[in-house]
Amino acid sequence: MPRILVVYYSHSGNTREIARMLQDLAGGDVFEIQTVTPYPVEYSAIVEQVRKEKSAGFKPKIKGGFAGGQDYDIVLLGSPCWYGTIATPVETFLSEQNFSGKTIVPFITHGGSGLGSAAQDISALQPSANVAHGKAFSRSSMRSAQNQKEIADWLASFL
Numbered sequence: 001m002p003r004i005l006v007v008y009y010s011h012s013g014n015t016r017e018i019a020r021m022l023q024d025l026a027g028g029d030v031f032e033i034q035t036v037t038p039y040p041v042e043y044s045a046i047v048e049q050v051r052k053e054k055s056a057g058f059k060p061k062i063k064g065g066f067a068g069g070q071d072y073d074i075v076l077l078g079s080p081c082w083y084g085t086i087a088t089p090v091e092t093f094l095s096e097q098n099f100s101g102k103t104i105v106p107f108i109t110h111g112g113s114g115l116g117s118a119a120q121d122i123s124a125l126q127p128s129a130n131v132a133h134g135k136a137f138s139r140s141s142m143r144s145a146q147n148q149k150e151i152a153d154w155l156a157s158f159l
């Protein structure tokens with residue numbers, strides 16, 4: 001049985017919900033990435049703040065507490081889609097960890113963009129990991145029973 005880590009960042013709860021479903025089905029450990037300074041709750045405020053941060057190349061500081069990158073075989077890595085890719089706190093996390101030789105499977109919740117460039121951008125930050133294509137979850141349909149079956153089938157395809 002592979003050793004599984006579910007690690008994710010979630011601002012408004014969607015990615016957290018998928019992370020919980022994955023952990024229920026696949027088992028393993030869970031780690032939630034949290035920023036030191038929380039982002040504003042209001043949607044237009046966070047969208048504007050992140051837009052400015054990205055154009056300035058700013059990476060938010062995250063809370064510590066995870067040091068076990070080499071303890072797992074499969075890392076299910078969850079993020080909201082922010083501007084067509086993984087959220088900046090996930091970029092910070094990846095830039096601080098070592099998942100070389102490990103398999104990273106992205107799962108992304110989004111409002112219409114799908115996976116965007118998540119897999120390529122994760123590979124750029126963890127060049128020695130095997131990064132799978134991953135799975136996108138639309139925030140409007142992620143709670144459907146159909147989706148729950150899809151999640152179980154998707155996990156069964158690589159576990």
Ligand SMILES: Cc1cc2nc3c(=O)[nH]c(=O)nc-3n(C[C@H](O)[C@H](O)[C@H](O)COP(=O)(O)O)c2cc1C
Nearest residue numbers: 010011012013014015080081083084109111112113
């Ligand atoms: C800063 C920011 C940027 C976003 N950019 C995109 C985007 O480029 N494409 C998209 O489909 N959704 C985008 N969204 C919507 C989120 O991906 C979507 O609501 C996601 O499910 C939120 O996940 P969470 O509840 O785990 O934070 C953006 C949301 C935020 C806050």
